[in-house]
Amino acid sequence: MIGQDDKVLRVGLLPLGFFFCLLFVFPLGMFLWTSFTVKTDTSTVLTLQHYVDVLTSDSARAALVTTLLLSVVTGVVSLLLGYLLAYQVARRGPVLSKLIFMAAIASLFTSTIARALGWRVLLAYQGPINGVLVGLGIVSEPLQLINNFTAVAIGMIHIQTPIVMLALIPVIEALPKDLERAAIGLGSSRWRAFVSIHLPITWRNAVPIGLLTVMATASYFTTPVLLGGGRVDVMAIQIQQASQVLFDFGYAAALSVVLVAVIGVIAFLVFLSTNWRRGAAARGGS
Amino acid sequence: MSTLEIEKLRIVYGKYVAVDGLDLTIPHGQLVSLLGPSGSGKTSVLRAIGGYLPPTSGTIKVNGRDITRDPPQVRDMGMVFQNFLLFPHMSVLDNVEFGLRMRQVSRAERRRRAMETLDMVRMSAFAARLPFQLSGGQQQRVALARALVIRPAILLMDEPMGALDAKLRAEAQEEIRAVQKEVGVTAILVTHDQQEAMAMSDRIVVMRDGAILEEGEPGRLYREPRTAFTAEFLGTTTLLPVEVLGGEGGRCRVRHSTSKHEFLATGDLRAGEAASVSLRPEEILCSHEATADSIAGRVTKRMFYGVNTFLRVETSEAGSLLALEAPGAVMGEGTGVHVSWRSEGARVLPRDPS
Numbered sequence: 183m184i185g186q187d188d189k190v191l192r193v194g195l196l197p198l199g200f201f202f203c204l205l206f207v208f209p210l211g212m213f214l215w216t217s218f219t220v221k222t223d224t225s226t227v228l229t230l231q232h233y234v235d236v237l238t239s240d241s242a243r244a245a246l247v248t249t250l251l252l253s254v255v256t257g258v259v260s261l262l263l264g265y266l267l268a269y270q271v272a273r274r275g276p277v278l279s280k281l282i283f284m285a286a287i288a289s290l291f292t293s294t295i296a297r298a299l300g301w302r303v304l305l306a307y308q309g310p311i312n313g314v315l316v317g318l319g320i321v322s323e324p325l326q327l328i329n330n331f332t333a334v335a336i337g338m339i340h341i342q343t344p345i346v347m348l349a350l351i352p353v354i355e356a357l358p359k360d361l362e363r364a365a366i367g368l369g370s371s372r373w374r375a376f377v378s379i380h381l382p383i384t385w386r387n388a389v390p391i392g393l394l395t396v397m398a399t400a401s402y403f404t405t406p407v408l409l410g411g412g413r414v415d416v417m418a419i420q421i422q423q424a425s426q427v428l429f430d431f432g433y434a435a436a437l438s439v440v441l442v443a444v445i446g447v448i449a450f451l452v453f454l455s456t457n458w459r460r461g462a463a464a465r466g467g468s
Numbered sequence: 469m470s471t472l473e474i475e476k477l478r479i480v481y482g483k484y485v486a487v488d489g490l491d492l493t494i495p496h497g498q499l500v501s502l503l504g505p506s507g508s509g510k511t512s513v514l515r516a517i518g519g520y521l522p523p524t525s526g527t528i529k530v531n532g533r534d535i536t537r538d539p540p541q542v543r544d545m546g547m548v549f550q551n552f553l554l555f556p557h558m559s560v561l562d563n564v565e566f567g568l569r570m571r572q573v574s575r576a577e578r579r580r581r582a583m584e585t586l587d588m589v590r591m592s593a594f595a596a597r598l599p600f601q602l603s604g605g606q607q608q609r610v611a612l613a614r615a616l617v618i619r620p621a622i623l624l625m626d627e628p629m630g631a632l633d634a635k636l637r638a639e640a641q642e643e644i645r646a647v648q649k650e651v652g653v654t655a656i657l658v659t660h661d662q663q664e665a666m667a668m669s670d671r672i673v674v675m676r677d678g679a680i681l682e683e684g685e686p687g688r689l690y691r692e693p694r695t696a697f698t699a700e701f702l703g704t705t706t707l708l709p710v711e712v713l714g715g716e717g718g719r720c721r722v723r724h725s726t727s728k729h730e731f732l733a734t735g736d737l738r739a740g741e742a743a744s745v746s747l748r749p750e751e752i753l754c755s756h757e758a759t760a761d762s763i764a765g766r767v768t769k770r771m772f773y774g775v776n777t778f779l780r781v782e783t784s785e786a787g788s789l790l791a792l793e794a795p796g797a798v799m800g801e802g803t804g805v806h807v808s809w810r811s812e813g814a815r816v817l818p819r820d821p822s
Contacts, residue, residue, distance in 0.1 A: 363520055364553045367540050368618060369570035382557045 217435035232436035242420055242437060246444065249400050249417040252331070253445075256338040257396035263339070264346030265388060269380075271347070272354040286344035298337050298408035305333055305409075329411030337405040342395045349394075353387040354380075389456050393449055400445050417441045470530055470621040470654045471496050472517070477526035479512045479678075486512040488678040490526070494622075494671075499648050499655040501665035503701070504675035510658045511626060512678075517656065518624050519543045530621050541570075546615030546653075550627040552607045554599035560586070560610050561595040567618035585617040586610075588647055605636045612644060616651060623648065623655040629664060641667050662702045666690065674698050696820040699746035706752075706789050707744045712816065714739040720816050729763065729785035731809075735816035742819045749778060751813025752791035754805045762808040765789070767799050781807055 220229045236242045267286070271279040289297070304311055305327035312324035327333060357380065365375035403418040410416075417437060424434035472494040479487040487509040494500045502510035515521035517528055519540030528536045535543055546567075554563050564582040573581070586592040589609040599607055608628060615623060628644065629637045645668045648655050659665050665672050666686040673683040674697070682689065682698045693699040696707055710722040713730070720737055722745060723730045733745050755762065765783035770793070777793040789807060793799055 358551070358553060360549050360551075361553050361555070363540070364547065364549060365555070365566065367518055367520070367543075367545060367547045368567035368614070369541050370566070371541065374570070379555055383555075 213435045216431050217439050232432045236436045236440050245415045245417050245420045253396040253399040255335050256342055256399040257392045260339050260342040260346045260395050261392035263343045264350055267347040268350035268354050271351055286347050289344050294341055294404055298405050301337050329413050331414050333409040334406045334414045337409045338399050346391055349391045353384050386456055393452055397445055473529040475527045478524045480524045486678055496654055497652050498670040500671045501657045501669040502673050502675055503665040508675040509678035510675050514624050514626055514658045518545050518547050544621040546620030546623045548611050548615050548625040548628045550630040552611040556599050560597050564614045564617050585613040589613045604632050623653045625657045696744040696817045705746045705748050707746055708786055710743050710745050712737045712739050712741045712743050722816055727785045732811035733814040733816040734812055737816055743816050744819050746815045749790050749792040751809050753808050754791050758806040759808055762806040765805055765807045767801055767803045770801050
């Protein structure tokens, strides 16, 4: 019976595999191929020209730096905020934890565009935040809060924090509450127990979640467009420009490959360092 | 030198009363077990002493000082948790040093005291290991060292053998008891294992439904329980339902409720009371020959336990009895036997209301 079920399952997977290849692997391959070729009227020539163009273009290099900076800032800040929120949800009373949980879910139900537009209103030159700052006399005239890197970062952090929080709740719940009690019973303050027991044990599981945030942010398009007002040039915007304005698909493909490669290298380095730590821990080092 | 006094301790969770007006005094250097089935409130008492659970009312005093509202950090309690709960990312040495580091003990002194305590539990050779590289028994010894290194006023142990297999358990019991005596620390052991409680404690506190049912030295509780619950919970026994016909001078004449068989038992109960008679297996004598007051029975089950062999004997006068096979005698299943007991071995106890 089990063997038969197995066979059914395997046959059932076939269409899935077919569509996966047709709709994902094949276009990806085409895309990659495009980045290495130039089409003339008569033939297709293999070339690295697109990559040379990307790497020598000042705007592409600047966009890459902006993208990485935005991704890392978003990753780090939403990891911190998400961790604190997840800790509250996992460790506090049922009322507070439910409230936080519901707030996070509610924000996930709202479209990213609506949320970005919401921030446009809040951060506007004559918006409520500036109103409060001026009203309290903290600043003499309204600040430029919108159409800059900070605005985009705020928008991105707003999008990523609930996701990070949801992913971290099981990580924190997996740690027995009594482990912190043990530390507190030995004379540690709550804060000390959090820093010296809770964080070191959970951070290895938290880092990959932060990394996912970095990856997701690196390819974001809407928020940088809506909150950056054209002044925050990220790779996603460059790619969109190249493919939809200039119709230079080779160049667009090369941009994408460079972005994926750079993010891949970062991910690899982070994993390597956490694995190295794990190895050291297993060997008995501290 | 620490004496623990608990007065009228009451712990309520919502509508559920976990501990109901408990009074308990533990003199210095004693190891006292809180023994009871799950839900008897024993763990709640331990957590209240440790400061992890605020009591609803009542006071907890150490050496006369009221600590009821003190946070756990300043209570100086050493706690051994059921799953040991060593800090997984710290070496054995760092685990043991943790409490000293929180007390701002100097580095050299920390090292010296931690190694000394690890020596005591025979774990100093493993100081550099991480917890996951240790066996359960070794982890438990480290947990004990971590709790003792801060020289706690009281050592609290919450089912410390719970995560060990049966063979390790006996070793660990011996070890913990030896270390506790060596250090001379006042200790409280929470357990549902009656054997563990009897083997380790100076005194056992039998708990049920959030209250103390009975307390005393293990031998006394085993031989002279005052309640049927204790008789059944500590060791093994057969409880016979009886009516008291009358008695004097610590002896009663009783009648089995169903068979109407009459015999003498030890205990002071008034005539007419419904009671239970506790018969320990070792008090029941099984013989091939009949005597004046023996009753006839048949062995239906023979259970070999190594040190001794238990017999399940069916009788018409006293129902089903659990007896100990006499050394040297072999009584196979199906054998007809004659069962008797001395009145000193049959203890008549008030019938358990539940």
